[in-house]
Amino acid sequence: MSQGVTTRPEGSGQPLREAYDTALLDLDGVVYAGGSAIVHAVDSLAEARAGGMHLAYVTNNALRTPDAVAEHLTELGIPTGADDVITSAQAVARLISEQVPAGARVLVIGGEGLRVALRERGLTPVESADDDPAAVVQGYGGPELTWGRFAEASYAVARGVPWFASNTDLTIPSGRGIAPGNGAAVEVVRIATGAEPQVAGKPLPPMHRETILRTGAKRPLVVGDRLDTDIEGAFNGGVDSLLVLTGVTDGPQLLAAPPQHRPTYVDADLRGLLTGQPEVTADGAGFRCGGWTATAGADQLELEGEGDALDGLRALCAAAWTAAGDGSCELDGGKALARLGL
Numbered sequence: 477m478s479q480g481v482t483t484r485p486e487g488s489g490q491p492l493r494e495a496y497d498t499a500l501l502d503l504d505g506v507v508y509a510g511g512s513a514i515v516h517a518v519d520s521l522a523e524a525r526a527g528g529m530h531l532a533y534v535t536n537n538a539l540r541t542p543d544a545v546a547e548h549l550t551e552l553g554i555p556t557g558a559d560d561v562i563t564s565a566q567a568v569a570r571l572i573s574e575q576v577p578a579g580a581r582v583l584v585i586g587g588e589g590l591r592v593a594l595r596e597r598g599l600t601p602v603e604s605a606d607d608d609p610a611a612v613v614q615g616y617g618g619p620e621l622t623w624g625r626f627a628e629a630s631y632a633v634a635r636g637v638p639w640f641a642s643n644t645d646l647t648i649p650s651g652r653g654i655a656p657g658n659g660a661a662v663e664v665v666r667i668a669t670g671a672e673p674q675v676a677g678k679p680l681p682p683m684h685r686e687t688i689l690r691t692g693a694k695r696p697l698v699v700g701d702r703l704d705t706d707i708e709g710a711f712n713g714g715v716d717s718l719l720v721l722t723g724v725t726d727g728p729q730l731l732a733a734p735p736q737h738r739p740t741y742v743d744a745d746l747r748g749l750l751t752g753q754p755e756v757t758a759d760g761a762g763f764r765c766g767g768w769t770a771t772a773g774a775d776q777l778e779l780e781g782e783g784d785a786l787d788g789l790r791a792l793c794a795a796a797w798t799a800a801g802d803g804s805c806e807l808d809g810g811k812a813l814a815r816l817g818l
Contacts, residue, residue, distance in 0.1 A: 481801065498694075585625045719743075
């Protein structure tokens with residue numbers, strides 16, 4: 477096991493809203509789902525903000541502008557200004573601006589969020605590969621994005637025009653289920669051209685840099701529901717993270733997490749910002765949290781005790797991550813998680 481590898485969730489004697497100056501919050505699966513606020517989100521964020529914590533909302537979705545996101549959050553009862561929203565469109569626009577001349581034309585394959593972000597950086601959005609673009613940028617454009625737009629990108633990329641992508645999330649949640657995300661659209665152009673884009677969004681460093689530049693955070697806490705974007709992004713940025721279980725990550729995925737996907741803290745929902753976090757301590761061959769003790773057996777994870785299910789999950793994380801070291805835990809945690817109702 478490499479030095480510095482996380483082997484258990486950490487504890488905190490302070491409420492997280494006091495231990496960190498800024499919460500960098502993912503949106504879908506953390507603050508809202510299907511456009512509606514997740515239970516406890518509105519009240520928890522209001523209390524964290526009243527306690528002095530700066531709230532910033534960080535999204536890989538490049539379609540909506542910061543103004544549109546802020547308006548939606550405010551309608552949900554979470555007062556938000558456009559300056560509190562950071563998008564992958566902003567991150568990729570900065571990345572492009574550092575590599576092309578001021579005022580350069582950029583072929584946009586995506587929505588209004590990308591166009592606004594490019595203009596903010598002094599770049600000129602264009603619609604055709606024949607407009608002599610200095611770069612191509614691709615971001616989620618919604619279900620109305622036509623096949624011809626992917627062809628337009630392919631024509632330019634095949635000519636050697638530098639290619640950028642806001643993010644490569646393969647899927648995006650919708651009110652009707654899981655839909656193809658920008659990563660799926662990027663694959664279309666990749667297949668057609670054989671090229672590779674420069675990517676800005678979570679979990680990559682350009683997105684973290686954009687977030688820190690815009691928020692001025694000194695002690696940020698990343699709050700998310702996805703291991704491969706939110707938590708890995710925090711890992712890449714060298715900052716702490718809180719995983720909330722209101723989105724896509726389930727118990728088996730958490731127990732099997734490799735080092736870059738292991739959060740600093742685990743909690744049920746955004747109420748976790750308002751409290752301290754319990755310690756997970758070594759207990760003989762196992763790990764104890766609250767009333768639970770977890771151990772790694774020969775082929776499965778074992779759990780004994782009773783109490784808060786989240787404490788049991790934290791103890792199981794310690795047993796699984798310690799057993800896995802630099803890798804992913806392959807021990808069966810099904811029976812232990814079933815005891816916790818997870």
